[in-house]
Amino acid sequence: MKKAVCIVVLLLALLGVGACGSGEQAWEKPTAWQKGSVFVNGAELEGEYAMIYSEPVSTDEMGWFGWAGTELPFTAILKACGFEVAWTDDFHARMTFRNRHFALDLTTQKVSEENGDDDFIGNLGLGGGCTSCSVGEREIFFDSTTTCGFFRELGEDVRIQVDVAGLRVDVTFVL
Numbered sequence: 001m002k003k004a005v006c007i008v009v010l011l012l013a014l015l016g017v018g019a020c021g022s023g024e025q026a027w028e029k030p031t032a033w034q035k036g037s038v039f040v041n042g043a044e045l046e047g048e049y050a051m052i053y054s055e056p057v058s059t060d061e062m063g064w065f066g067w068a069g070t071e072l073p074f075t076a077i078l079k080a081c082g083f084e085v086a087w088t089d090d091f092h093a094r095m096t097f098r099n100r101h102f103a104l105d106l107t108t109q110k111v112s113e114e115n116g117d118d119d120f121i122g123n124l125g126l127g128g129g130c131t132s133c134s135v136g137e138r139e140i141f142f143d144s145t146t147t148c149g150f151f152r153e154l155g156e157d158v159r160i161q162v163d164v165a166g167l168r169v170d171v172t173f174v175l
Contacts, residue, residue: 071141
């Protein structure tokens with residue numbers, strides 16, 4: 001019982017220190033970003049890029065960053081891993097993978113399974129429902145957690161490694 005009380009007190013103390021020391025924190029992604037190269041299973045996706053956001057803490061030779069986020073070209077990665085992607089206009093695409101059919105709507109930023117009204121991406125339950133995305137020309141950029149979650153739902157194991165300093169993203173499908 002003493003041990004449990006000590007643990008609770010310690011956790012409360014840590015929460016208090018974190019709340020006092022952090023001040024007000026903006027969780028919005030920065031407006032400044034850089035284009036990074038995207039590689040899928042070692043092959044560069046020519047003409048495609050990832051959007052890499054970062055705020056450096058220091059400029060030392062180690063390249064430490066205080067905050068970093070990455071959004072990946074979703075349909076370009078889908079094509080590279082075997083999806084068929086057909087654009088019906090500048091804002092809507094039909095996507096097929098292993099007899100599963102999806103619809104992409106850039107106007108609502110939703111991916112739904114064929115004959116389904118639900119937002120497939122929104123229903124992944126990732127990070128408390130937080131998804132970072134941006135819309136491009138015939139492309140949607142999703143954060144790496146959402147991209148991995150989409151493939152996990154399809155039964156695919158994907159690893160995404162981001163080199164912020166080198167402006168490079170590696171997407172690897174694990175067999």
